[in-house]
Amino acid sequence: MPENTESTTREALADFLRRRRDALSPEMVGLQTGQRRRTPGLRRDEVARLANMSTTYYERLEQSRGPQPSAAILAGLARALRLGPDERAYLYLLAGRTEPTVAKPDGVVDPELLSVMRAVAATSPAFVVDDLATVTAQNELHTTLFGLVAGLPGWEGNMFWCWFCSGRWRRPVLNSAEHQEAIGRNYVAYLRVIVAERGYDTAAAALVADLRMASTEFTRMWDEHQVSRAPAPMVSVLDDRVGRLDFDYALMMSSRSRQRLFSLHAVPGTPTQLRLTRLSYVLGDAVSTHR
Template identity: 55%
Template sequence: MKRHLDAAPDPIAGAADPGWRPTPGTQVTDRIQLGDFLRRRREALRPEDLGLAPGPRRRTPGLRRDEVAAMANMSTAYYESLEQARGPQPSVAILASIATALRLTPDERHHLYLLAGHAPPTAAEPPDYLDPGLAYTLDAVAATTPALISDDLSNVLAQNPLNVALFGTFADRPGHERNLTWHWFTSAHWRSVLRSASPREEEATSLLYVADLRATVTQRGHDPAAATLVADLREASAEFAGMWDQHRVSTLRCSTKSVFSEQVGRLDLDCVILASPLSRQRLLLLQPVPDTKTVDRLSRLQLLIGGGR
C-alpha cells in the first residue's frame, strides 16, 4: 500500500517566499533548482527501462509524476509540491526514496541532497580498501615526511616508515587501538608524544577531534561503526563526553607539534591533512617546520631505519 506523506508547515520558505531570509549558518533548500532537477531527471527516464508500458496516453517524455511518487512510496501531491518548488524541506529518508525511484547516479544523488539542504551521505568502503591517490602520495613522501592514511573516523589504515619509526605501528592493531581519536582521549602517553605548546592548545585539539567526529557521524548516517566509537569514547573519557554534548561541528585541522624521538631528538612538525575527493580517507602529513633542525634530524632518522632493513 502506498504511504501518503502530508505536507507539513514549511520550515524553510526559500524561493517561494521573496521576503524570507535564512538564519545564518543554516542549510537552505534551493527550491527552484531542486524542482527543476527532479523534473528533468523524471523526464529523462524511459518507462520501458523501468518495466512500465509506454502507453498511448503519454503526451510528455519520461515518467509521470504519479509513477515516480508510487516508486518512491509517497503521495503524488507531495512529490508534485517538490517539483513545483512549494513543498516542505524533504527529509533524508524521502530523498533516498526519490533518488532510488529516479535511478540517480552517485553524483546526481550527491547533488540532490545538497539542493535539498542536507549533507550527502558517504558511501561505505570495503575494510581493506586504500585510496590509490593517497597511497601513492604516502609512498612519494616517504623519504622526507612522516605520514599516514586514516579513514574519516581516524582509524589508521597505512603508515610510511618514518611515521612508524616515530609512533609505532597502528594500522594492524585491533579495534579502537588503531584509532587516533581514541588514543587522544584515553592515553596520557599519546598526548605526551604529540606535545602541545600549552594546555589551551591541547584543549583546542581535543575540541577539533570531537567536532570532526560529530560531523563524520552525521555524514555516515549514524552507522554502527560511528555509533559504537562515540558510545565507547563517552564511557571511557569524561572530557570527550563533555565536549560531545557541546555539539560542535568542524573539519579536522591540526597545529604544529613537537615530537621527541629517542633516536634523533626533538622534531618540530607542521601537520597537514589532505582529504580525498574519491573516498572517506585522508592523508595526514607531518612536514618539518622551516628554519629548524627537523629536516636534518628526519634525514638522519631515515638513514637509521633504512640501514636497519
C-alpha cells in the first residue's frame, strides 16, 4: 500500500474510533459515572478496558500510530464500541482485515440467499449450502431434478457426499466420464478453500476423512491439492418429462454469513430454458391436481 494511502487510512481509523467513543455514554455500556467527566463520551482507558487491551495500545490507535490491529483486537473494539454490522465491517476495512463471517445456527437459512433462491425459482434450479456445503434449502426445480437433499441426516445432505458417495446428484447427469472427472476435480478444489477458511477445524476434518474413506476417486483428487473458487463446469441433466437440460453454474456468497447460493442457468443456444419453462408448468399442474 502506498505510504500516503496507508497514512490516510490510519487517520480515518483513528477518527472513526474517536467519533464512536465520543458517541457512547458510560451508562450505555454499563459503567457508573460517579465523578465529573471532561469528555462527552467514554474515556480511552474505558474503551481499552472494555476491549480487553492496554490503554497505551488503544491510545496509539487513536493517534494514527502503532501496528496493524489483529482480528482479535478489532473484535474487541467492535464489541466495546457497540458497533452495528455496517460499522463493524467498516472498522475491519479501515484496518486492512477481512471481517469474519458468522455461521448461522443449524437449519437456519440465510434470508439474503433464500430471497434470491425464491426469485429465480421459475427459471433456475438453485440451492443454499452452509459453510461445509451441506444443503440447507432447495427450490422446487432443483428438488425435481436432483431429489430432496436438504434436511437429510449426516453427510447425506452434503453436496460433496452427494457427488462422490451417494450418487444422488450424479445419477441424472449425462456428461461423459471425462467431463464428470472435471466436475469432481472442481468440487474438490472448492472444498480445499472451504476447509482452509474454517481453519481445518474438527467438522471440516471429519468431512474430509469420511469422504476419503468412502471414495477412492475423492482421495485421488484431494491428494492433488488443487484449489479453486470457480463454479463447476457445465453439467447436462436428463429429465424424463422434458429431455436434456444443459446448465452453467453461478455462485453467490452471502455478505452476512458463511452460506452460499448455487444456481444453475440455461446454457445459451440450447433449448434448456424453454424446457425448464415447460417443466415449471408440469410441476404447477401437478400441484393443482393434488389440491
